[in-house]
Amino acid sequence: MILVVGGAGYIGSHTVKELVRKNKRVIVLDNLSTGHQEAVDETAIFINGDLGDKKVLSHIFTEYPVQAVMHFAANSLVGESVTNPLKYYVNNVAATLTLLETMLDYGVKKFIFSSTAATYGIPKQIPITEKTPTNPINPYGKSKLMVEQIVQDFSEAYGLEYTVLRYFNAAGADGTGLIGEDHDPETHLIPIVLQHLLGQREQISVFGIDYPTEDGTCIRDYIHVIDLAQAHILALSAMLDSKEKGLVQRTYNLGNGQGYSVKEIIRKCEEVTGRKANIHYGPRRAGDPAVLIASANKIENELGWKPAYELENIINTAWNWHKNHPTGYEKMKGSYVHEG
Ligand code: UDP
Numbered sequence: 007m008i009l010v011v012g013g014a015g016y017i018g019s020h021t022v023k024e025l026v027r028k029n030k031r032v033i034v035l036d037n038l039s040t041g042h043q044e045a046v047d048e049t050a051i052f053i054n055g056d057l058g059d060k061k062v063l064s065h066i067f068t069e070y071p072v073q074a075v076m077h078f079a080a081n082s083l084v085g086e087s088v089t090n091p092l093k094y095y096v097n098n099v100a101a102t103l104t105l106l107e108t109m110l111d112y113g114v115k116k117f118i119f120s121s122t123a124a125t126y127g128i129p130k131q132i133p134i135t136e137k138t139p140t141n142p143i144n145p146y147g148k149s150k151l152m153v154e155q156i157v158q159d160f161s162e163a164y165g166l167e168y169t170v171l172r173y174f175n176a177a178g179a180d181g182t183g184l185i186g187e188d189h190d191p192e193t194h195l196i197p198i199v200l201q202h203l204l205g206q207r208e209q210i211s212v213f214g215i216d217y218p219t220e221d222g223t224c225i226r227d228y229i230h231v232i233d234l235a236q237a238h239i240l241a242l243s244a245m246l247d248s249k250e251k252g253l254v255q256r257t258y259n260l261g262n263g264q265g266y267s268v269k270e271i272i273r274k275c276e277e278v279t280g281r282k283a284n285i286h287y288g289p290r291r292a293g294d295p296a297v298l299i300a301s302a303n304k305i306e307n308e309l310g311w312k313p314a315y316e317l318e319n320i321i322n323t324a325w326n327w328h329k330n331h332p333t334g335y336e337k338m339k340g341s342y343v344h345e346g
């Protein structure tokens with residue numbers, strides 16, 4: 007069985023769906039602080055609990071034959087991490103230590119960790135490879151890098167096997183339209199633009215038009231959430247593969263390798279939806295690097311991962327989700343019942 011910590015969140019819930027499609031048995035541990043129980047596939051065992059709670063973890067490892075752990079649970083708002091770093095170090099680092107400690111207590115030694123492009127800070131070279139120096143510029147990015155370092159040390163000392171996946175800009179939704187992105191507050195560009203085009207926001211603020219890019223707005227590498235989920239499946243298979251020689255200690259970027267500016271994203275959203283946006287050009291948002299584009303050659307060469315979806319599909323599936331769930335999971339409450 008696979009334990010998915012944070013499996014009720016955006017990327018976690020999409021990965022759970024893919025795991026289930028691959029006939030894996032899944033247990034989800036999530037405290038629903040930002041996740042939604044309605045997002046968890048019905049066939050997964052759902053446990054409402056905290057990853058920093060040793061009792062809950064011990065119960066899971068005693069009751070279920072867990073082969074590997076995927077860890078998605080984290081706070082991920084950059085701005086909040088600057089004003090409230092304690093929350094980030096407690097939830098993202100300290101709680102993860104408890105998870106890792108309990109895994110080792112029970113001899114579970116395969117770990118897939120959700121990391122981020124924020125570990126690179128403001129990179130000096132584009133595209134960003136895994137060899138690009140890490141230099142996070144906010145507590146969120148630092149908390150993720152700390153866990154990467156902890157995991158590496160645990161691997162050397164205790165034989166923990168790990169695959170660290172550094173996501174660039176996750177977007178899009180499952181093709182079924184049943185699950186999607188639902189953050190409160192929403193801070194990400196694509197859902198904000200789509201919510202505006204649905205009439206839920208008066209305008210879109212573009213954060214900065216004086217960046218050293220062609221149109222002056224920031225460039226990002228948007229990657230479909232299903233492509234991220236597929237990368238987890240491949241990473242898991244490689245870790246469970248008994249032919250694998252030596253300890254698995256891997257770190258990969260996950261991106262499309264293609265950059266789009268904020269203006270280009272808004273234009274594409276207008277094109278996909280056939281609606282016109284009301285755009286306000288505002289000041290820069292603190293801590294935004296001008297350009298973040300991944301090189302994902304390493305995971306392509308080593309695991310054969312290749313993103314299947316382009317921007318058009320990312321926006322189409324996200325639009326499908328937002329249109330049909332204008333209040334996110336809110337109106338679905340109570341429509342699913344889970345064990346646990
Ligand atoms: N952005 C924007 N207006 C918004 C939200 C985001 O102009 O309302 C910009 C943001 O400054 C960044 C890009 O869109 O350049 C992507 O931001 P997002 O928060 O989606 O992801 P990030 O790259 O910060 O992880």
